[in-house]
C-alpha cells in the first residue's frame with residue numbers, strides 16, 4: 001500500500017493490478033498537490049451562487065478581455081481526433097465497452113460520470129475494462145445469452161470522462177481524508193494506459209465535465225502538467241474536450257480553451273446538464289422559471305445561442321465543436337414510434353451539422369449510422385473547423401433568455417416518475433436507463449428534480465391554474481407510484497429501491513434547501 005493511502009473497500013481478485021502501490025502513490029501525489037485548490041474552487045462556486053442569489057447577472061468577464069481578443073490557438077489536434085463526426089457514449093461496463101468500440105462510431109466516450117453509478121465495483125471494473133480494451137485483450141461472455149464478445153476492426157478512438165470536481169471518492173483516503181473522485185478516475189486511467197496509448201499512435205484523451213469557470217480549467221491544466229512530469233510523458237500528451245454544460249462556463253468558453261490551450265482538442269455542448277445548471281444557478285429568481293422539460297429543445301433561443309457561440313469559439317481557436325445528445329433511442333416494440341424517434345435524432349443532427357458542429361453524440365449503437373449519414377452528407381471533409389463563423393453574434397442577453405411555455409400536469413407527473421425511477425436504478429448500480437423510450441442519466445434526472453424544486457419554490461401554476469404545492473406533488477407521487485407498482489409488478493417494485501428513491505427524490509426536489517447535485521446524497525447510500 002502506498003504511504004498515507006487507505007482503501008475502505010473489499011478488494012476482488014485483479015483489483016491489486018489497478019490499485020498497485022505505484023498507481024496509488026501517483027493518485028495520492030495528485031491529491032496532495034491539488035486537493036486544497038479543488039476545495040477552494042468549490043468554495044468559490046458557493047460565493048458565486050451567493051452573488052447570483054443577490055441578483056447579479058452573469059456576463060463575459062472584463063478582466064479576461066485580452067484573452068478573448070488575443071491571437072492564439074489550441075495545440076494542433078491529433079490525427080486520430082481529426083474526424084470525430086459520430087461519438088458513441090456509454091458507461092464503462094464490460095459488454096458496452098466492447099460494443100461501443102465496435103459500433104462504427106469514430107469515438108467512444110467511456111463514461112465514469114453522468115451514465116455511471118460510482119459504486120466501488122463499477123469504478124474498479126471500469127478501469128479494468130478500459131485497460132483490457134486498450135491492450136486489445138478484452139472479451140466478454142454474456143451469462144444470460146451465452147453470446148461472446150471481442151474487439152473488431154475498425155475500433156472507435158477512446159476518450160474517457162472522469163467524474164467532476166464536486167465529488168469525492170469515499171473509498172480512498174489520502175492522509176485521512178477522502179480524495180477527489182476526478183483525480184482518482186483520471187489518475188488511474190492515465191497511470192495504467194498513457195504509455196500504451198501513445199506507443200500505439202493515440203493518446204490519453206479525456207472529456208472534462210461540469211466546469212463552472214476557467215479557473216477550474218486551469219486546475220485541470222496544472223494537474224495535467226504535473227501528471228505528465230510524474231509519469232515522464234511529453235508535455236501536451238494529454239488531450240481534452242471540455243463539456244460546456246453550465247451556464248457560467250458558457251460565458252468563459254474562450255478562457256477555458258485558453259487555460260487548456262496545450263491540451264484542448266475541443267468543446268462539447270452538454271445540453272442536459274446545461275439546462276439543469278440554468279435552473280440551479282437561477283433557482284432563486286422568479287423570472288427564470290422554466291416550462292415543461294420536454295418542451296425545452298435545442299431550438300429554444302437560449303440553447304441555440306449557446307451552441308452557436310460554442311461553434312464560433314472553437315473554430316476561431318482551432319478546436320472541434322462537438323454537439324450533444326439527443327435523448328431519443330431506438331424503440332424495439334413499436335415500428336412507428338421507432339421511426340419517429342430516429343427522425344427526431346436525424347433532425348437534431350441536421351441542425352448541428354448545419355450550424356457548424358464537427359461531430360455529435362449518440363447514446364446507442366443503433367443511432368451511429370443515422371448520425372453518420374447526416375454528417376457524411378453535409379460535412380464532406382473530416383471536420384469543418386476551418387469554417388469561421390464571424391457572422392455569429394451572441395450576447396449575454398441571448399444566453400440568458402428564458403424560454404416561454406407552459407407547465408402541464410403531465411410535465412409535472414413525468415418529472416416525478418422519471419426522476420424517481422432514475423434514482424431507483426442509480427441506487428441499484430445502473431446509471432443510465434431507458435425510460436418511456438428516452439435515455440435517462442444523471443443530467444436528465446437532475447432536470448426532473450430541479451424543475452419540481454423550482455416550481456415549488458416559486459409557487460408556479462399548472463396550465464389549468466392549479467398551484468404547484470407540496471400537497472399536489474405528494475398526491476401525484478403517490479398516484480404515479482401506485483400505477484408503477486402495477487406496471488412493474490409488486491415483486492419488482494417492493495424488492496427494488498423505491499422507498500429510498502422516493503425519499504431521496506423528495507429530499508432533492510423540495511425547497512427550501514437546494515442540494516447542488518442529487519448524486520451527493522445518493523452517493524452516501526451506495527458507499
Ligand SMILES: CC(=O)SCCNC(=O)CCNC(=O)[C@H](O)C(C)(C)COP(=O)(O)OP(=O)(O)OC[C@H]1O[C@@H](n2cnc3c(N)ncnc32)[C@H](O)[C@@H]1OP(=O)(O)O
Pocket residue numbers: 088089090091095096097099100111114115272273325329362363364365432433434438439440441443444
Ligand atoms: C447527458 C449525458 O451525459 S449523455 C452521455 C451519458 N449517457 C450515455 O452514455 C447513454 C448510454 N446508453 C445506454 O446506457 C443505453 O443505450 C440505454 C440505457 C439508453 C438503453 O439501454 P437498453 O435499452 O438496454 O439498450 P438495448 O437493449 O437496445 O441495447 C441493445 C444492444 O446495444 C448495446 N448498447 C446499448 N447502448 C450502448 C452504448 N451506449 N454503448 C455500447 N453498447 C450499447 C447493448 O449492450 C446491447 O448489446 P447486445 O445486443 O450485445 O446485448
Ligand SMILES: O=CC(=O)O
Pocket residue numbers: 114243245269270271272273274324325443
Ligand atoms: O453530459 C452531457 C450532458 O448533456 O449533460
Ligand SMILES: [Mg+2]
Pocket residue numbers: 114209243245270272273443
Ligand atoms: Mg453532463
